[in-house]
Amino acid sequence: MDLGITQKACVVTGATRGIGLATARMLAADGARVLVVARDADEAARVAAELGGGCSSLGADVTDQDAGERIVATCAERFGGVDVLVNNAGTSFVRSLEELSDEDWQQQWELHVMGPLRLMRAAGPRMAAAGGGRIVNVCSSAGKRPSLTNPAYAVTKAAQLSLSRVFADRHAADGVLVNAVAPGAVTSPLWTGPGGLADQAAAARGISHDEALAAQAAKIPLGRLAEPDEVAAVIVFLCSARASTVTGAAWSADGGTVATIV
Numbered sequence: 379m380d381l382g383i384t385q386k387a388c389v390v391t392g393a394t395r396g397i398g399l400a401t402a403r404m405l406a407a408d409g410a411r412v413l414v415v416a417r418d419a420d421e422a423a424r425v426a427a428e429l430g431g432g433c434s435s436l437g438a439d440v441t442d443q444d445a446g447e448r449i450v451a452t453c454a455e456r457f458g459g460v461d462v463l464v465n466n467a468g469t470s471f472v473r474s475l476e477e478l479s480d481e482d483w484q485q486q487w488e489l490h491v492m493g494p495l496r497l498m499r500a501a502g503p504r505m506a507a508a509g510g511g512r513i514v515n516v517c518s519s520a521g522k523r524p525s526l527t528n529p530a531y532a533v534t535k536a537a538q539l540s541l542s543r544v545f546a547d548r549h550a551a552d553g554v555l556v557n558a559v560a561p562g563a564v565t566s567p568l569w570t571g572p573g574g575l576a577d578q579a580a581a582a583r584g585i586s587h588d589e590a591l592a593a594q595a596a597k598i599p600l601g602r603l604a605e606p607d608e609v610a611a612v613i614v615f616l617c618s619a620r621a622s623t624v625t626g627a628a629w630s631a632d633g634g635t636v637a638t639i640v
């Protein structure tokens with residue numbers, strides 16, 4: 379299938395690891411030009427060099443108030459426009475409702491809602507003026523079905539799903555198609571890396587790293603965590619010319635975790 383993304387100008391936030399890295403690699407392999415965004419500028423530059431094909435990088439924290447405008451302007455400057463935006467940067471940690479501080483709640487809000495909001499506010503009108511574009515917000519199954527692992531994550535991911543739909547409705551008539559992807563647990567560094575969710579769950583429950591991963595897999599109908607590439611494939615399809623009638627969707631890529639038909 380020809381995805382129709384050759385030479386498209388793409389922003390991928392959180393593109394140095396996990397789902398974002400897999401997405402950037404897949405877009406670049408199809409001939410798109412990717413602006414690799416992460417806080418670690420050296421790592422972003424290393425990934426952009428690995429991607430080749432005119433890809434570029436920017437060190438930026440998406441929670442900075444000016445980051446949305448700065449990232450989108452950089453993409454337009456370097457690539458001559460912005461065709462695709464993937465709001466992927468995000469994180470979680472194991473913290474109970476009782477342990478979560480106001481600061482934790484605020485940080486999760488800034489990262490999952492204000493960051494993507496400012497990026498869409500900067501990119502949406504530019505895409506509309508150019509005749510269209512694609513935006514994909516990487517949300518979570520936890521936004522569809524709240525989890526007590528980190529309630530601030532679940533609540534802000536639910537808000538991000540709503541935010542995605544609001545922008546989809548705002549820009550449908552402009553040809554800017556906005557969709558959300560809701561992954562379940564994925565074998566990215568967030569889950570499997572040192573100090574990641576598996577290690578945190580293991581410490582909280584007095585079990586091993588592998589036992590924590592097995593316990594998580596047992597909750598998933600497919601019986602395993604997803605690979606980053608499997609989620610990236612859904613994201614890249616939604617970024618493509620082939621997804622021309624999909625907007626406002628909240629596409630689960632969770633191995634069947636959230637049992638809903640809507």
Ligand SMILES: NC(=O)c1ccc[n+]([C@@H]2O[C@H](COP(=O)([O-])OP(=O)(O)OC[C@H]3O[C@@H](n4cnc5c(N)ncnc54)[C@H](OP(=O)(O)O)[C@@H]3O)[C@@H](O)[C@H]2O)c1
Nearest residue numbers: 392394395396397416417418439440467468563564566568
């Ligand atoms: N892994 C899962 O099980 C899972 C499940 C459902 C949803 N998700 C969602 O999928 C997305 C990607 O998760 P992942 O598992 O691939 O995470 P990851 O492996 O931890 O990678 C996170 C990426 O985001 C960047 N990042 C983090 N905070 C940032 C910030 N403030 N500004 C800019 N970049 C930032 C990181 O680079 P720097 O540290 O250099 O900034 C890194 O490139 C997140 O939105 C997450 O909530 C993940």
